[in-house]
Amino acid sequence: MESKYDRPLPEINSLTAPFWEYCKKHELRMQFCRRCKEWIWYPKAICPKCGKNDQMVWERLSGKGSIYSYTVIRQVIDNSESFSKDIPFVIALIELDEGPRIYSNIVGVSYESISIGDRVEVVFEDVTNEITLPKFKKL
Amino acid sequence: MQSGNAYIGSENPNGTLARKFAIVGYGETEVSRARVDKGEKKLSVKEYLGMAVSLALEDAGIEKKELENQGFGVTGSAYPHAEIYSGEVVQDLGISPKFLIRADTGGNSGATLLSQAGMAVSSGLVDVVLCVGADTPMNITYPGAVREWRYEADFQKPFGMMGPNSQFAFIMRRHMHQYGTRLEEIGKVSVSQRENASRNKNAYLKAPITIEQYMSSRPIADPVKLLDACIQVNGGLAFIVASEEYAKRFPKEKVVWVRGMAECHNYRHGSALSPDLTYTGITVCSREAFRIAGIEQKDVNLLQIYDDYALAVIMQLEDLGFCAKGEGGKFVSEHDITYKGDLPINTGGGQLSAGQPGMAGGMVHIVEGIRQLRGEAKERQVSRAEVCVVTSLGCLEYNNTFAHASTIVMGV
Numbered sequence: 001m002e003s004k005y006d007r008p009l010p011e012i013n014s015l016t017a018p019f020w021e022y023c024k025k026h027e028l029r030m031q032f033c034r035r036c037k038e039w040i041w042y043p044k045a046i047c048p049k050c051g052k053n054d055q056m057v058w059e060r061l062s063g064k065g066s067i068y069s070y071t072v073i074r075q076v077i078d079n080s081e082s083f084s085k086d087i088p089f090v091i092a093l094i095e096l097d098e099g100p101r102i103y104s105n106i107v108g109v110s111y112e113s114i115s116i117g118d119r120v121e122v123v124f125e126d127v128t129n130e131i132t133l134p135k136f137k138k139l
Numbered sequence: 140m141q142s143g144n145a146y147i148g149s150e151n152p153n154g155t156l157a158r159k160f161a162i163v164g165y166g167e168t169e170v171s172r173a174r175v176d177k178g179e180k181k182l183s184v185k186e187y188l189g190m191a192v193s194l195a196l197e198d199a200g201i202e203k204k205e206l207e208n209q210g211f212g213v214t215g216s217a218y219p220h221a222e223i224y225s226g227e228v229v230q231d232l233g234i235s236p237k238f239l240i241r242a243d244t245g246g247n248s249g250a251t252l253l254s255q256a257g258m259a260v261s262s263g264l265v266d267v268v269l270c271v272g273a274d275t276p277m278n279i280t281y282p283g284a285v286r287e288w289r290y291e292a293d294f295q296k297p298f299g300m301m302g303p304n305s306q307f308a309f310i311m312r313r314h315m316h317q318y319g320t321r322l323e324e325i326g327k328v329s330v331s332q333r334e335n336a337s338r339n340k341n342a343y344l345k346a347p348i349t350i351e352q353y354m355s356s357r358p359i360a361d362p363v364k365l366l367d368a369c370i371q372v373n374g375g376l377a378f379i380v381a382s383e384e385y386a387k388r389f390p391k392e393k394v395v396w397v398r399g400m401a402e403c404h405n406y407r408h409g410s411a412l413s414p415d416l417t418y419t420g421i422t423v424c425s426r427e428a429f430r431i432a433g434i435e436q437k438d439v440n441l442l443q444i445y446d447d448y449a450l451a452v453i454m455q456l457e458d459l460g461f462c463a464k465g466e467g468g469k470f471v472s473e474h475d476i477t478y479k480g481d482l483p484i485n486t487g488g489g490q491l492s493a494g495q496p497g498m499a500g501g502m503v504h505i506v507e508g509i510r511q512l513r514g515e516a517k518e519r520q521v522s523r524a525e526v527c528v529v530t531s532l533g534c535l536e537y538n539n540t541f542a543h544a545s546t547i548v549m550g551v
């Protein structure tokens with residue numbers, strides 16, 4: 001854990017807190033509507049399919065998926081200066097095996113070895129006392 | 140082309156908006172990057188709003204007092220203002236409308252104003268609506284000024300997402316992967332639009348570029364390079380929307396008709412959870428707008444296509460039905476899309492070259508469409524300009540393309 005983490009952090013509120021609490025336990029969970037059998041990501045107040053919230057639960061995912069698309073960040077913008085020391089780095093849109101897609105970093109490899117379709121698995125980075133970020137490594 | 144029965148789109152047979160409406164004036168200010176060191180002006184958003192309104196009134200040949208107790212609409216502004224914004228703008232401009240709208244649909248904001256203004260004049264609520272957009276993204280001096288979506292702040296920026304360039308990169312990568320779209324094809328959009336801009340004295344970037352310059356331009360967020368992206372400018376635009384009856388007082392050559400218009404928001408192609416990132420809502424709303432206007436693709440003389448990125452033009456040519464999905468790159472390579480070509484697109488240079496005045500960016504396309512249809516585009520005038528299709532997009536989504544999409548069919 002870095003002593004002074006200087007990058008943008010999410011705001012934790014009642015809607016998003018369960019996600020971040022599970023991340024702290026190194027579990028990847030997302031909302032799931034038992035009525036619709038639908039995963040929901042990012043966190044929502046009601047199921048986008050049935051419009052209700054009475055069957056929504058936080059279900060665990062395998063943490064495995066494939067890269068659907070990705071970018072290599074080459075320059076920072078004003079409000080994210082702290083990322084400049086990482087450049088170039090990869091943000092991928094990962095399609096989890098259960099269906100939902102999540103944006104995250106691919107860590108542990110150079111951007112040159114990344115392609116669409118690559119298999120990846122979640123790894124957890126404890127960046128502050130409150131926040132653990134779900135990142136991904138190649139399988 | 141039929142002259143009657145054009146209206147804002149709805150499949151609802153009970154829709155009561157079956158009246159056409161007109162645009163009877165426009166204004167476009169000079170643009171600037173606020174580079175005072177280069178002799179450029181650094182003006183406030185209030186000055187751009189004021190100038191755009193003055194220019195539109197002058198163009199329409201009407202007095203400001205004719206807008207009293209009528210309609211007024213304004214886009215948002217990226218530079219920080221109170222969320223309660225339109226109330227300040229009407230004080231600034233000295234306008235007391237009975238119908239007041241503010242658009243918050245990003246690049247689609249100009250189309251939102253046009254759509255709602257069209258409904259207001261078609262319903263008989265008002266005769267005329269003054270719509271204005273101005274923004275000064277180059278004046279933003281501190282990071283907190285940049286507003287963001289909650290999904291961006293909570294679930295993108297912690298991983299280093301760097302705004303629209305990086306958000307669009309996922310779409311561009313996917314289109315290239317699924318269809319084999321080549322950089323040379325995408326770059327032709329940038330090169331062609333710059334050629335158009337070279338004939339537009341109000342374009343910020345006028346110097347012609349080559350495909351080699353496009354290919355070697357600075358990488359920002361792969362595969363997005365500098366010359367894939369629009370260039371932000373300070374500026375303002377306005378247009379005046381009128382009912383059919385009110386439009387009769389204007390010279391015929393100054394009147395442009397909206398023959399069909401439709402919007403589509405939060406369109407997801409395929410499944411809601413795993414949509415195809417190569418489609419926009421233009422897929423849906425263009426069909427509706429074309430049907431209402433009674434036109435087909437072959438009837439279109441020129442297009443003003445929302446161009447925050449060069450690839451967005453290619454995607455929308457597919458979504459508009461000018462070619463099959465995935466063949467937009469090939470389509471562009473086989474056509475001359477400059478002002479003098481067989482299918483002119485973004486004849487003033489678009490946002491890629493003329494510039495994107497922040498939240499007013501989509502009005503660049505609407506105003507250039509009006510100018511072309513009125514035959515006032517001077518050295519970049521399209522030889523036959525009777526039917527012009529304008530599109531707008533806005534709000535880069537989480538795991539999708541754009542939350543907002545509009546198609547406008549304009550004609551003389």
